[in-house]
Amino acid sequence: MLKVQDLKAGYGRVEVLHGLSFHVPKGELVTLIGSNGAGKTTTLRAISGMLRPQSGAILLGDADIAGLPSHQVARRGLAHSPEGRRIFPSLSVEDNLRLGAFVRLTGVREKGDVEADFDRMYDLFPRLKERRAQQAGTLSGGEQQMLAMGRALMSRPEILLLDEPSMGLAPRLVEGVFDTIRRLKEEHVTMLLVEQFAAMALDVADHAYVLENGRIRFQGAAKSLRNDPAVRSAYLGGH
Amino acid sequence: MDWISTLLQAPTTSIFWQLVASGVAVGMIYATIAFGYQLTFATSKTLNFGQGEALMLGAMLGLTLLPYLGYWLMLPVILIFGMAQGAVVERLGVRPAIETKSEFGWIMATIALGIIFRNMAENIWGRDDLKFPSPLPETAIELGTVRILPAEIMVVVGALLMMAAVETFNRRSIYGKAFVATSNDIDAAGLMGIDTRRVITMSYAMSSMTAAFAGVLVAPVTLTGATMGAVLALKAFAVAIIGGLDSALGAIVGGILLGVIETLTGYYVSTGYKDVPGLILVLIVLAIRPAGLFGRRTIKKV
Numbered sequence: 349m350l351k352v353q354d355l356k357a358g359y360g361r362v363e364v365l366h367g368l369s370f371h372v373p374k375g376e377l378v379t380l381i382g383s384n385g386a387g388k389t390t391t392l393r394a395i396s397g398m399l400r401p402q403s404g405a406i407l408l409g410d411a412d413i414a415g416l417p418s419h420q421v422a423r424r425g426l427a428h429s430p431e432g433r434r435i436f437p438s439l440s441v442e443d444n445l446r447l448g449a450f451v452r453l454t455g456v457r458e459k460g461d462v463e464a465d466f467d468r469m470y471d472l473f474p475r476l477k478e479r480r481a482q483q484a485g486t487l488s489g490g491e492q493q494m495l496a497m498g499r500a501l502m503s504r505p506e507i508l509l510l511d512e513p514s515m516g517l518a519p520r521l522v523e524g525v526f527d528t529i530r531r532l533k534e535e536h537v538t539m540l541l542v543e544q545f546a547a548m549a550l551d552v553a554d555h556a557y558v559l560e561n562g563r564i565r566f567q568g569a570a571k572s573l574r575n576d577p578a579v580r581s582a583y584l585g586g587h
Numbered sequence: 588m589d590w591i592s593t594l595l596q597a598p599t600t601s602i603f604w605q606l607v608a609s610g611v612a613v614g615m616i617y618a619t620i621a622f623g624y625q626l627t628f629a630t631s632k633t634l635n636f637g638q639g640e641a642l643m644l645g646a647m648l649g650l651t652l653l654p655y656l657g658y659w660l661m662l663p664v665i666l667i668f669g670m671a672q673g674a675v676v677e678r679l680g681v682r683p684a685i686e687t688k689s690e691f692g693w694i695m696a697t698i699a700l701g702i703i704f705r706n707m708a709e710n711i712w713g714r715d716d717l718k719f720p721s722p723l724p725e726t727a728i729e730l731g732t733v734r735i736l737p738a739e740i741m742v743v744v745g746a747l748l749m750m751a752a753v754e755t756f757n758r759r760s761i762y763g764k765a766f767v768a769t770s771n772d773i774d775a776a777g778l779m780g781i782d783t784r785r786v787i788t789m790s791y792a793m794s795s796m797t798a799a800f801a802g803v804l805v806a807p808v809t810l811t812g813a814t815m816g817a818v819l820a821l822k823a824f825a826v827a828i829i830g831g832l833d834s835a836l837g838a839i840v841g842g843i844l845l846g847v848i849e850t851l852t853g854y855y856v857s858t859g860y861k862d863v864p865g866l867i868l869v870l871i872v873l874a875i876r877p878a879g880l881f882g883r884r885t886i887k888k889v
Contacts, residue, residue, distance in 0.1 A: 422780035
């Protein structure tokens with residue numbers, strides 16, 4: 349589904365990613381883990397076009413999307429729930445979700461039943477239904493995270509990129525986020541998950557890549573990495 | 588301090604209400620231009636400092652087309668022309684600055700384009716002020732003791748309709764919501780599949796369209812000439828500061844406030860001091876409410 353080959357990217361003259369290669373097979377959940385500053389967010393930004401990569405290929409299906417502006421990447425079926433959630437604060441919850449379906453409502457992607465997907469999101473996140481008319485900026489952090497995920501799903505993406513969905517949330521809410529991810533996995537949504545809570549990410553993922561200083565240090569089936577002594581001591585706090 | 592006692596008795600006189608009425612009409616023109624500033628500021632945090640020239644071009648071209656098309660057919664042509672003119676300003680002056688991340692490049696570029704448009708107009712239409720015939724009767728309507736020109740009523744109604752149309756578009760249509768989303772968070776809007784560069788171009792098109800429309804509205808009330816826009820655009824800039832750069836209601840209230848204060852000062856104090864109270868108002872607003880009287884601060888939780 350998504351294949352990244354020798355991706356180099358950075359900010360200005362500073363190269364952050366020194367040639368990453370990995371792939372996300374259709375219907376699977378792949379996670380990128382690693383410490384702060386390893387380049388996880390930069391990877392997602394380069395894939396979705398928020399950041400122009402310096403070199404390398406990013407294949408979405410058969411097409412190379414490297415260097416395309418983000419709106420064109422979105423139109424090809426990639427949804428990115430970015431770091432910091434980035435919901436539209438002055439718009440209502442419902443309008444945020446509706447804008448998630450922008451590519452469908454404007455005829456760029458197949459329209460399908462947008463109204464049914466509203467119901468699906470409200471079913472997935474009942475709190476959003478209660479607050480559908482409320483300004484999104486007034487939501488709590490956990491609710492904003494639900495909205496960011498729901499908004500990304502409204503495009504009916506081929507692949508969903510999730511950047512630190514647990515960031516800044518109370519432990520109980522983090523559980524909720526991972527429950528949602530599990531549920532999406534059961535529905536065979538293809539996902540690329542970036543997380544600092546490595547243990548939880550490895551629990552839900554099929555496959556994992558460990559990033560260190562802009563390079564892939566380890567990779568493998570999530571279960572085997574979870575039990576790998578080197579990974580455990582460096583990234584799972586020895587637990 | 589003679590004028591103070593005159594001023595205190597003023598509201599009982601019909602001339603006072605006469606002045607208020609003209610002030611409201613002028614103020615609505617300021618409001619329309621200020622509204623245009625808000626449109627581009629929302630999407631790109633940039634302003635078209637050639638907005639006055641967009642207004643002037645609308646009025647001048649409208650005057651030229653009038654004999655061929657008649658008033659009501661001329662209007663849509665001017666609206667389309669305004670859109671095209673705004674798009675040109677964005678492409679030539681603003682986009683290069685945005686793309687090179689030049690923080691102030693757009694200021695000089697839009698001022699320069701404004702001067703170029705003004706010079707072109709002087710060469711095409713001359714330097715003399717021209718008379719723009721009103722489509723409505725030239726005789727004043729009497730409301731009690733106040734006499735109002737039909738053209739002045741048209742200014743107010745037309746300006747309100749234009750702003751209502753744009754606001755409705757923003758609130759109701761998916762493209763309008765894309766506009767608001769872009770003004771909220773331009774990167775996140777891109778992730779939704781919204782072509783934010785096009786949204787910015789469209790905001791300039793809509794901004795110049797409102798200005799060109801304001802030009803046609805105000806031309807029968809004032810005179811029409813190559814320099815007619817400069818002062819109006821400056822006053823509208825003050826209105827945008829008073830009302831806030833993100834509130835249409837702020838533009839209307841600020842516009843009317845400034846228009847009325849000006850006409851009252853011009854009559855009761857001296858036309859020489861006409862502009863002073865308005866500018867003092869700008870200073871006061873900047874000191875106590877920098878976001879403007881109606882400026883919103885969006886709640887943002889992290």
